Amino acid sequence: MTVSEIRNIITHRGIQLNLKGKKKADLIHIIQRDENNYDCYSTSYSETCGQDGCLWRSDCLKADKVIN
Secondary structure: OOHHHHHHHHHHOOOOOOOOOOOHHHHHHHHHHHOOOOOOOOOOOHHHOOOOOOOOHHHHHHHHHHHO
């Protein structure tokens, strides 16, 4: 998912924050918190978060492997 698509999700959820300059992971963390989920996208907790139904799971695991 592109950063633009993620920003659209945030806008459609009615979240009003300044999104300028935010990275993809920051934007996804905003959505995860809005969903009352852990904001663990692309962190050291991503492989053990237990949120198997998370929309970002497959992308997160890929990103985590690239970072680490």
